[in-house]
Amino acid sequence: MTSEAVDRDEGSHETALMIEAEGLVKVFRDFWRRPKVRAVDGIDFNVGSGEIVGLLGPNGSGKSTTIKMLLGLLFPSAGSIRVLGESPQDVTAKQRIGYLPEISDLYSFLTPRETLDFYGRLFGLKRKIRRSRIEQLLEMVGLTHAADRQVGEFSMGMKRRVGLAQALVNDPLLLILDEPTAGLDPPACRQVKDTMLAMVRRGKSIVLSSHLLADVESVCDRLVILHNGRIRAQGSVKDLLTQSDRLSVTIPVLPPEKMKALLHALRDHIGEEPQIEHPSMDLERFFLDVIEHAGDSPLTGAGHHEGIARYLDGTE
Amino acid sequence: MIGRVLAVATLTLRGAVRSRALFGLAVLLLFLMIGLPMTVKGSGSPASDVNVLLYYTLGCAWAVIMVATLLLSCAGISRDIEQEKIRLVAVKPVRKTEIWLGKWFGVLAMNAVLLVFVGVTVSGLLSWKIRSWDPATKKRLRQTVLVANRTIPHRPDDIGEDLERMYEIELDSIKEHGRETSAFQRKRIRGSIRHALLTAYSQVSPGNGKAWQIDIPRAAKVGEPMALHINFSPLSGEIRSERGSWSLSAGSDSELVIEDRIVAGMGNRIPLPDDFVSRGQTLSVRFENATGGSSVVFDPEAAIELRIRESSFARNLFFSLLVIFCQLALLSAFGLAAGTFFSFPVATFVATVLVFLSMTGHYFVVSEKSDVLSPVGVQPREQSVFHAVGETLVLGLERISGPALRLNSLVKLSNGLLVSLGSVFHAMLVVIGYSAVLTFISCIYLSRRELAA
Numbered sequence: 001m002t003s004e005a006v007d008r009d010e011g012s013h014e015t016a017l018m019i020e021a022e023g024l025v026k027v028f029r030d031f032w033r034r035p036k037v038r039a040v041d042g043i044d045f046n047v048g049s050g051e052i053v054g055l056l057g058p059n060g061s062g063k064s065t066t067i068k069m070l071l072g073l074l075f076p077s078a079g080s081i082r083v084l085g086e087s088p089q090d091v092t093a094k095q096r097i098g099y100l101p102e103i104s105d106l107y108s109f110l111t112p113r114e115t116l117d118f119y120g121r122l123f124g125l126k127r128k129i130r131r132s133r134i135e136q137l138l139e140m141v142g143l144t145h146a147a148d149r150q151v152g153e154f155s156m157g158m159k160r161r162v163g164l165a166q167a168l169v170n171d172p173l174l175l176i177l178d179e180p181t182a183g184l185d186p187p188a189c190r191q192v193k194d195t196m197l198a199m200v201r202r203g204k205s206i207v208l209s210s211h212l213l214a215d216v217e218s219v220c221d222r223l224v225i226l227h228n229g230r231i232r233a234q235g236s237v238k239d240l241l242t243q244s245d246r247l248s249v250t251i252p253v254l255p256p257e258k259m260k261a262l263l264h265a266l267r268d269h270i271g272e273e274p275q276i277e278h279p280s281m282d283l284e285r286f287f288l289d290v291i292e293h294a295g296d297s298p299l300t301g302a303g304h305h306e307g308i309a310r311y312l313d314g315t316e
Numbered sequence: 317m318i319g320r321v322l323a324v325a326t327l328t329l330r331g332a333v334r335s336r337a338l339f340g341l342a343v344l345l346l347f348l349m350i351g352l353p354m355t356v357k358g359s360g361s362p363a364s365d366v367n368v369l370l371y372y373t374l375g376c377a378w379a380v381i382m383v384a385t386l387l388l389s390c391a392g393i394s395r396d397i398e399q400e401k402i403r404l405v406a407v408k409p410v411r412k413t414e415i416w417l418g419k420w421f422g423v424l425a426m427n428a429v430l431l432v433f434v435g436v437t438v439s440g441l442l443s444w445k446i447r448s449w450d451p452a453t454k455k456r457l458r459q460t461v462l463v464a465n466r467t468i469p470h471r472p473d474d475i476g477e478d479l480e481r482m483y484e485i486e487l488d489s490i491k492e493h494g495r496e497t498s499a500f501q502r503k504r505i506r507g508s509i510r511h512a513l514l515t516a517y518s519q520v521s522p523g524n525g526k527a528w529q530i531d532i533p534r535a536a537k538v539g540e541p542m543a544l545h546i547n548f549s550p551l552s553g554e555i556r557s558e559r560g561s562w563s564l565s566a567g568s569d570s571e572l573v574i575e576d577r578i579v580a581g582m583g584n585r586i587p588l589p590d591d592f593v594s595r596g597q598t599l600s601v602r603f604e605n606a607t608g609g610s611s612v613v614f615d616p617e618a619a620i621e622l623r624i625r626e627s628s629f630a631r632n633l634f635f636s637l638l639v640i641f642c643q644l645a646l647l648s649a650f651g652l653a654a655g656t657f658f659s660f661p662v663a664t665f666v667a668t669v670l671v672f673l674s675m676t677g678h679y680f681v682v683s684e685k686s687d688v689l690s691p692v693g694v695q696p697r698e699q700s701v702f703h704a705v706g707e708t709l710v711l712g713l714e715r716i717s718g719p720a721l722r723l724n725s726l727v728k729l730s731n732g733l734l735v736s737l738g739s740v741f742h743a744m745l746v747v748i749g750y751s752a753v754l755t756f757i758s759c760i761y762l763s764r765r766e767l768a769a
Contacts, residue, residue, distance in 0.1 A: 068768045072406070073406060073766065073768035075766055089763075091409045091411060092409065095409040097407065099404070099407045101400075101404065107331065107401060110327075114330070122320055122324075122409065
């Protein structure tokens with residue numbers, strides 16, 4: 001998290017804590033009101049401004065239920081939630097929240113442009129602002145060419161992009177993303193992450209639920225790991241993942257005799273055999289480099305992504 | 317708030333258009349409106365052809381739109397919840413009332429489009445149909461059917477004392493047989509006696525006469541074409557005609573004596589000069605039975621009525637469609653409410669059953685008024701608990717839905733009778749009142765309902 005992000009003024013809506021959840025419990029009941037499943041079992045967590053918090057956990061661990069309670073779609077059986085200082089049911093708080101659900105529940109008969117216009121109208125955005133943002137978002141998610149086709153004709157990845165665009169149409173202060181990269185190609189995944197980072201630089205907060213641990217690791221400041229409705233681990237990514245008793249050193253490749261001497265010296269000092277390997281680029285970076293250097297075959301259509309929408313990175 | 321409501325309304329209408337529901341309905345209505353007059357034949361007269369086109373065609377179109385409205389409105393919210401599309405809407409800064417009203421206005425917009433289509437098509441068909449008729453027929457149609465005539469009824473016969481006396485006698489007779497009567501049965505008995513008395517008062521035996529008086533209201537539009545309509549009911553159902561002499565007078569200057577035949581079961585009409593009556597006057601009408609040996613029985617409720625041209629047919633059609641629009645608005649509010657509480661199939665079933673039971677109850681009440689159900693002198697049977705509960709349920713539903721079910725403009729339109737601005741306002745008030753209650757209950761439930769699983 002950068003100090004630039006924290007310093008940026010977001011007006012009167014900014015609160016120290018974007019989300020405060022305390023003793024949160026959700027029990028699903030059957031038709032006769034008998035308890036059926038205890039999906040969330042007394043969890044406490046906070047999300048501060050300008051941070052990305054990852055919700056991790058296997059299927060059925062309570063991630064989606066927690067998110068739905070944050071959004072007021074489900075009511076807690078016990079405990080309390082404050083989102084942007086208000087109850088999740090409060091309409092004014094929803095003005096500054098963006099949400100991308102796990103499955104993009106879009107109206108299949110609308111085009112992406114109409115979809116964004118519809119949600120923009122629900123946010124009460126003026127027509128001029130709506131039009132400008134819609135064009136920027138369509139460009140950002142690479143759907144300008146398909147802006148007037150019905151969403152029902154789209155692939156899952158394209159629907160996902162429309163879903164992401166609608167979550168950003170109000171320039172939210174708090175963004176809640178449920179599996180945002182599911183079904184997206186690597187450039188789109190990278191772009192989602194870049195968007196998240198750009199937003200966090202502007203002091204926005206993000207709650208990210210994902211199964212893709214690499215994605216979570218690369219963007220999140222803090223992690224909340226859930227299992228069977230309870231928090232099993234919570235803290236900053238650095239604190240949780242750093243092996244403080246181990247160290248890796250990266251050096252240029254040395255001639256064999258120098259390497260041999262270096263290893264010998266190391267072995268003498270640490271008393272065990274040091275591990276030596278060539279550092280490797282992660283697959284996502286490699287893939288993006290290949291695409292970038294494809295040169296004469298520019299990505300067109302659904303695969304072509306522009307940068308982040310100007311109004312999202314604060315340049316507009 | 318209005319922006320959000322309109323956004324949801326536009327979405328709903330767009331859904332109906334893009335799913336081709338609107339187009340499919342328009343095609344179905346077009347086939348119906350063109351095909352039905354070809355299959356349903358009237359008596360062969362031009363007036364009867366126009367009547368068929370207006371009453372049956374518009375009636376069937378109304379029924380088709382009604383079913384479509386019920387289905388679409390039941391699906392309005394329930395399908396969005398089932399398909400989880402409401403999640404993305406509910407997390408936006410939208411109140412549940414705004415979602416509900418938006419859905420309602422969307423269905424209303426669809427109804428408006430369909431009714432405009434029906435109105436334009438019916439007008440076009442009418443123009444096409446009457447274009448080949450001779451000018452005299454066209455003129456007659458414009459005075460009888462293709463017009464908005466104000467109806468001024470005669471003063472009712474005073475049967476109060478006789479009614480009370482016969483009612484007491486009937487109740488005593490039932491008690492003597494050791495039977496109890498429910499409130500509904502007592503109401504039916506009273507209605508039957510009233511009907512029997514009115515029928516007796518409406519009989520005119522050979523050589524005798526009967527007089528009526530019609531008070532011309534101050535709001536009536538005098539100086540327009542007017543006619544006296546006579547409703548002569550056949551006792552045994554056969555078509556008969558009777559000779560009679562009619563004497564009409566209004567004030568000192570207007571007097572008319574006509575020797576004419578009246579035909580049972582047919583619309584008997586005596587045209588009057590445009591200036592025959594003035595506002596605030598009383599028109600006196602006397603009939604002398606000139607037949608040799610049979611009594612003439614007039615309609616007990618409306619033996620004669622004066623009809624004065626009040627407005628054009630186009631305005632009447634427009635107002636009639638407005639009343640139908642109000643009925644559909646109420647139905648869609650009801651369907652949406654059902655869809656708020658139940659899943660789509662359950663909501664459709666519940667709404668359909670309740671509408672059917674309400675209409676059945678309405679039929680019972682109307683039949684009871686016209687003495688179809690309980691002739692005088694027939695002792696009421698013992699009621700089972702099942703019967704009593706069913707009767708209470710159906711009549712209770714009728715009592716609740718009665719004001720909406722009584723909003724019927726098609727009969728008036730197809731008979732050239734005025735659908736007044738007052739009746740349109742009345743329909744609007746009924747819709748606003750009932751819909752406000754349905755909106756309130758639905759929105760309270762919707763705001764307390766979890767919109768995700």
